[in-house]
Amino acid sequence: MPVLLATDVLVWLLVAAAAGYALYCRRHAHLAAPWARVFRSPPAIASAVVLAFYVGVGLLDSLHYRPQLPQKADGGQKAYSVEVLSVLDWSLAHLRGRNEKTYSAPLAIRSFAREQVELPGGKIAREFPRLQFGGAHLAKEEHWASDVGWRVFKGLGFAAAILLAAAIGMRILRVRWPEVPWHAAVWALGGVLVLLMPALVLSGGYHVLGTDKVGNDVFYQALKSIRTSLVIGTVTTLVLLPLGIALGIMAGYFRGWVDDLIQYVYTTLNSIPGVLLIAASVLMMQVVIDRHPEWFATAAHRADAKLLVLCAILGLTSWTGLARLLRGETLKLSELEYIQAAHALGVRGGRVISRHILPNVAHIVIIAMVMDFSGLVLAEAVLSYVGVGVDPSTSSFGTMINSARMEMSREPVVWWALATAFCFMFVLVLAANLFADAVRDGFDPRVRVGALAKAAA
Amino acid sequence: MFAYIVRRVLYAVPILVGVNLLTFLLFFVVNTPEDMARMQLGAKRVTPEAIEKWKAERGYDKPLLWNAQAGGAGKATQTVFFQKSVRLFAFDFGASEDKRDIASEIGERMWPSLALAVPVFLVGLAVCVSFALLMAFFRATYLDLWGVVLCVAMMSISTLFYIIGGQYLLSKLLHLVPISGYQGGADALRFLFLPVFIGVVAGIGASSRWYRTLFLEEMGRDYVRTARAKGLAERAVLFGHVLQNALIPILTGVVAVIPLLFMGSLLTESFFGIPGLGSYTIDAIQAQDFAVVRAMVFIGSVFYIVGLILTDISYTLVDPRIRLQ
Numbered sequence: 001m002p003v004l005l006a007t008d009v010l011v012w013l014l015v016a017a018a019a020g021y022a023l024y025c026r027r028h029a030h031l032a033a034p035w036a037r038v039f040r041s042p043p044a045i046a047s048a049v050v051l052a053f054y055v056g057v058g059l060l061d062s063l064h065y066r067p068q069l070p071q072k073a074d075g076g077q078k079a080y081s082v083e084v085l086s087v088l089d090w091s092l093a094h095l096r097g098r099n100e101k102t103y104s105a106p107l108a109i110r111s112f113a114r115e116q117v118e119l120p121g122g123k124i125a126r127e128f129p130r131l132q133f134g135g136a137h138l139a140k141e142e143h144w145a146s147d148v149g150w151r152v153f154k155g156l157g158f159a160a161a162i163l164l165a166a167a168i169g170m171r172i173l174r175v176r177w178p179e180v181p182w183h184a185a186v187w188a189l190g191g192v193l194v195l196l197m198p199a200l201v202l203s204g205g206y207h208v209l210g211t212d213k214v215g216n217d218v219f220y221q222a223l224k225s226i227r228t229s230l231v232i233g234t235v236t237t238l239v240l241l242p243l244g245i246a247l248g249i250m251a252g253y254f255r256g257w258v259d260d261l262i263q264y265v266y267t268t269l270n271s272i273p274g275v276l277l278i279a280a281s282v283l284m285m286q287v288v289i290d291r292h293p294e295w296f297a298t299a300a301h302r303a304d305a306k307l308l309v310l311c312a313i314l315g316l317t318s319w320t321g322l323a324r325l326l327r328g329e330t331l332k333l334s335e336l337e338y339i340q341a342a343h344a345l346g347v348r349g350g351r352v353i354s355r356h357i358l359p360n361v362a363h364i365v366i367i368a369m370v371m372d373f374s375g376l377v378l379a380e381a382v383l384s385y386v387g388v389g390v391d392p393s394t395s396s397f398g399t400m401i402n403s404a405r406m407e408m409s410r411e412p413v414v415w416w417a418l419a420t421a422f423c424f425m426f427v428l429v430l431a432a433n434l435f436a437d438a439v440r441d442g443f444d445p446r447v448r449v450g451a452l453a454k455a456a457a
Numbered sequence: 458m459f460a461y462i463v464r465r466v467l468y469a470v471p472i473l474v475g476v477n478l479l480t481f482l483l484f485f486v487v488n489t490p491e492d493m494a495r496m497q498l499g500a501k502r503v504t505p506e507a508i509e510k511w512k513a514e515r516g517y518d519k520p521l522l523w524n525a526q527a528g529g530a531g532k533a534t535q536t537v538f539f540q541k542s543v544r545l546f547a548f549d550f551g552a553s554e555d556k557r558d559i560a561s562e563i564g565e566r567m568w569p570s571l572a573l574a575v576p577v578f579l580v581g582l583a584v585c586v587s588f589a590l591l592m593a594f595f596r597a598t599y600l601d602l603w604g605v606v607l608c609v610a611m612m613s614i615s616t617l618f619y620i621i622g623g624q625y626l627l628s629k630l631l632h633l634v635p636i637s638g639y640q641g642g643a644d645a646l647r648f649l650f651l652p653v654f655i656g657v658v659a660g661i662g663a664s665s666r667w668y669r670t671l672f673l674e675e676m677g678r679d680y681v682r683t684a685r686a687k688g689l690a691e692r693a694v695l696f697g698h699v700l701q702n703a704l705i706p707i708l709t710g711v712v713a714v715i716p717l718l719f720m721g722s723l724l725t726e727s728f729f730g731i732p733g734l735g736s737y738t739i740d741a742i743q744a745q746d747f748a749v750v751r752a753m754v755f756i757g758s759v760f761y762i763v764g765l766i767l768t769d770i771s772y773t774l775v776d777p778r779i780r781l782q
Contacts, residue, residue, distance in 0.1 A: 271472055
């Protein structure tokens with residue numbers, strides 16, 4: 001039975017909107033030109049490829065359903081599990097169900113902790129027991145190295161095959177778009193595949209990145225966390241954009257008391273320390289949600305509502321920066337001759353805004369949107385650490401760090417959960433930052449630091 | 458100038474009223490005192506009497522906005538809003554959940570916060586400006602390129618990892634400094650070294666890159682070309698002309714942050730167990746002690762507004778072309 005979570009709807013709406021925008025840009029040369037500039041930069045292409053992988057995982061994780069329970073013999077009504085799964089869970093079913101008892105190191109076949117084991121002779125010994133799933137297919141432990149090696153080799157083979165196909169595909173694309181640096185895309189794709197394919201093949205028999213305290217596979221958790229990050233980074237802008245655009249342009253265009261009022265609202269919001277405002281609002285909403293369990297059909301629905309509320313609160317508290325930028329730009333624009341001419345010709349205010357002002361501030365909106373993304377992803381980790389982030393049952397990088405950080409004081413150190421969260425987050429945020437830089441350089445006619453440097457040299 | 462400052466200070470009053478209304482809305486209307494009582498008492502001990510007692514002890518048993526039973530001015534003052542929100546203006550914060558006076562607690566915890574935040578601020582500013590100058594001096598070379606790459610990479614690492622990584626490396630592996638904790642006096646140096654170091658490193662990426670952009674923007678201006686044309690050495694141009702002018706946006710941007718130093722840094726303090734205002738706030742959030750959170754929100758917004766006013770004044774001080782009216 002398909003399940004439609006609120007964030008799923010928004011995520012897919014965003015995908016549709018992005019597709020619509022891309023089509024619209026293609027038809028209008030002046031809109032396509034800045035994007036063409038963006039995609040001429042090698043870092044932008046490379047980071048776009050990496051981001052595409054993250055988005056792919058996030059989208060697979062945004063198609064939810066409830067699996068059907070085995071039907072009773074009397075042919076009664078179809079029953080569905082209360083557990084909500086996603087297509088990603090389904091495709092990684094071999095990772096989801098197979099929990100160990102507790103920690104185990106990456107690729108380990110024996111547990112991290114000693115346990116009392118009864119020996120065949122009736123004696124009791126403390127030793128590291130074999131894992132239930134990690135390496136359980138190995139008859140002898142000596143086969144471990146050869147088995148891991150063979151799986152890595154197989155994974156690299158898959159990666160090479162896909163990469164070869166992609167390289168050929170890009171040769172064809174190069175004919176159509178010769179100015180795009182396709183070699184950067186191939187390199188980035190190669191990097192992702194070389195890491196991902198062996199990990200996927202290995203995950204068939206091992207816990208590639210180990211298991212956490214309650215025995216969950218860390219690799220699977222990291223993949224699940226991607227969706228949370230992406231939702232926070234994108235759905236928040238859905239809340240932020242309408243507020244920022246409408247209020248910013250109104251303040252700059254109408255001036256007078258409208259301007260005063262809007263400025264008052266955003267100074268007030270700004271003056272409350274961000275973390276505190278967010279923490280206070282999140283705490284309040286959590287109380288409301290916890291008091292009304294009847295609103296939600298399953299635990300997944302409730303966790304999803306909390307995620308959505310977090311996005312809404314982040315959006316409500318962070319539209320002020322965009323509004324201030326747009327207000328300034330609108331003030332400047334409405335002094336220009338063509339706006340004055342529109343006024344003189346008797347064009348109404350609403351039409352001036354939609355025809356003349358909005359298109360001319362669109363680049364600021366796009367730049368703000370991509371620049372905000374990485375900040376929001378980082379903010380989620382901090383908020384979850386403070387305890388006002390996502391629901392504890394939602395996997396996210398913040399909750400992963402939070403549960404893993406205590407283990408740094410163990411001896412020997414349990415480093416893998418933390419390292420995994422670090423790597424996944426670092427790559428995501430780095431790619432987002434690089435892409436955002438390229439977008440800014442492509443869209444903003446003023447900031448061309450490279451050009452400035454050359455002029456100054 | 459004086460009239461301007463007076464007007465700005467007066468303008469702060471409606472903003473603080475707005476902040477108070479907002480926190481009041483969040484803490485008392487969306488989340489009623491009954492809910493708070495239930496949460497604090499825990500699921501087992503919730504009885505109507507216990508809730509009433511809890512509310513009466515904290516003064517939450519009065520009506521929210523308008524007390525029809527009281528006489529005269531009491532109609533407005535004998536309410537939760539007046540008792541809890543309006544009193545904040547007199548810096549009367551009341552008592553926390555564990556019955557301690559919040560105002561004196563803040564006075565005590567302010568000093569460790571400052572001892573951490575001021576060095577982070579000063580050292581961070583010096584390091585970032587020097588790094589940015591270095592990149593600007595060697596602009597369009599490999600040093601500049603890799604400097605920017607380093608900045609972007611450092612920006613992409615969550616603060617949490619800087620803290621955890623720094624603690625692990627310096628304290629656990631190298632045993633150079635204690636992992637966490639705090640002591641007053643000269644001992645504080647040992648405890649503060651690591652958090653200050655991490656605070657500075659975590660800020661390098663974003664600030665250096667931003668300062669570098671400012672320097673480069675300044676270098677494209679006409680007076681720089683003039684300075685070069687009259688034969689000044691590149692070093693003299695950079696330090697004598699560009700640095701001074703680029704410091705204007707840097708300083709005015711930084712001035713707004715100075716009052717917020719009192720608030721401490723939330724994460725660093727709670728990770729390192731420094732008994733400052735930041736860890737106080739985090740503890741209050743985690744213990745759902747709303748009296749403390751409310752007080753910190755109020756103080757935070759007061760400091761923010763002070764920062765805004767200081768920014769405006771600093772503009773006139775460093776840039777004589779700007780007049781406040």
